[in-house]
Structures are given as structure tokens and as C-alpha cells.
Amino acid sequence: MENIVTFPIENKEEIETLLKKHRFAGTTLRTNVAANNETTTTKGGRVVLANKIKSDIAREGPLFDAVQKYHPWVEQLTLNKNLQCTRHTDRNDGDSLIAFFGDFEGGGLFVETLEGVQHFTEKGVWYQYNGRNPHWTEDFTGDRWSIVAYKKPVPKKTVLKII
Numbered sequence: 001m002e003n004i005v006t007f008p009i010e011n012k013e014e015i016e017t018l019l020k021k022h023r024f025a026g027t028t029l030r031t032n033v034a035a036n037n038e039t040t041t042t043k044g045g046r047v048v049l050a051n052k053i054k055s056d057i058a059r060e061g062p063l064f065d066a067v068q069k070y071h072p073w074v075e076q077l078t079l080n081k082n083l084q085c086t087r088h089t090d091r092n093d094g095d096s097l098i099a100f101f102g103d104f105e106g107g108g109l110f111v112e113t114l115e116g117v118q119h120f121t122e123k124g125v126w127y128q129y130n131g132r133n134p135h136w137t138e139d140f141t142g143d144r145w146s147i148v149a150y151k152k153p154v155p156k157k158t159v160l161k162i163i
Contacts, residue, residue: 004111004118005128009099010070012124016101018063019145022079026052033085054081067149071097078148084140090131091153097126098148107140 009015028049031039038050058064058077068074074097084107090096098109100123108121112134119138120127129135131150 004113004120006120006122007126007128009124009126011066014066015063015099015147016124016145018066019079019101019147022056022063024054024056024079024081027055028052030055033088034083053083055079055083063147067147071149073151074149075152076150078150080146080148082144083137083146085135085137087134087136089134090150092131092150093153094151095128096131096148096150097128098146099124099126101145101147102143104140104142104144106138107144108138109135110138111135
């Protein structure tokens with residue numbers, strides 16, 4: 001049986017405040033998750049989003065420290081503002097934690113498990129799930145922040161050529 005665990009965020013107000021103060025650099029690289037966003041091709045031939053989305057990686061800083069204080073196994077965070085993810089899987093190693101914040105309606109997380117599709121909507125709690133299972137974000141209105149905490153992605157294997 002594949003359970004998705006839900007539990008309270010120990011320092012919810014601190015994390016929410018830090019998340020809402022975060023100044024997003026944004027990214028054009030998350031073409032696999034950004035729903036209904038136009039893409040373009042770089043001179044080097046890479047397909048990227050035409051416009052940046054508010055999604056950043058954090059490996060240090062006050063927000064990272066606030067999460068890692070209670071979850072020392074966490075190596076990396078993904079911070080999102082108003083990002084509606086399409087159905088995708090993650091590359092990270094092991095389980096992830098996700099929490100939602102903000103004044104929004106809808107915006108739950110759907111996760112496919114062996115028991116079927118599960119739907120999670122409560123704000124300000126951690127959901128622990130396997131990011132390698134397909135998952136996506138429900139439509140929403142309003143301002144929605146999410147924070148995903150996980151171990152770094154497993155590096156791709158290096159193939160040595162023996163001569």
C-alpha cells in the first residue's frame with residue numbers, strides 16, 4: 001500500500017512569511033510542468049518557455065533553514081508562485097514534502113498512486129508523497145504559493161568509454 005502522509009507544519013507562520021517575501025528570479029526551463037505556456041527555441045536548439053514563470057530552487061537561506069530545521073534530510077526546495085503544473089514526474093531521490101499557502105480557491109495536488117488518484121487541498125500542512133508518481137495541480141484562482149522540499153535529483157550515470 002502506498003500512503004501519502006499529511007502532518008502539520010511546525011513553523012507554518014515563519015515559512016509562509018518567508019515564502020511570500022521571496023523575490024522570484026524565475027525560470028524558463030520548466031517546460032515539462034508549466035501549463036499552457038508558449039515556448040521558444042534558443043540559438044543552441046534548446047526549447048525553453050517564452051516567458052519566465054515564478055519557480056525557483058533554494059539550497060540555502062532563511063527559507064531553506066526554516067524547513068531543514070525540522071526536516072534535516074531535505075537538500076533542496078522548489079518555490080512556486082501561481083504555477084499550475086501539468087501532469088509530470090520528478091527526478092528527485094525519495095519522497096517529497098509539499099505545502100500550499102495563500103488566498104486562493106482550487107489549486108489542490110492530484111497524485112496517482114497504486115490505490116488511484118488522490119487529491120490534496122488543505123493549506124498550511126505538509127503532504128509527503130513520492131514525486132516519481134505522476135502528479136499535477138488543479139485549476140485555481142487567486143494567489144497560490146507552494147513549497148516542495150526533497151533530496152537532490154539523482155545524478156545521471158556517467159558512461160565511461162573503454163578503448
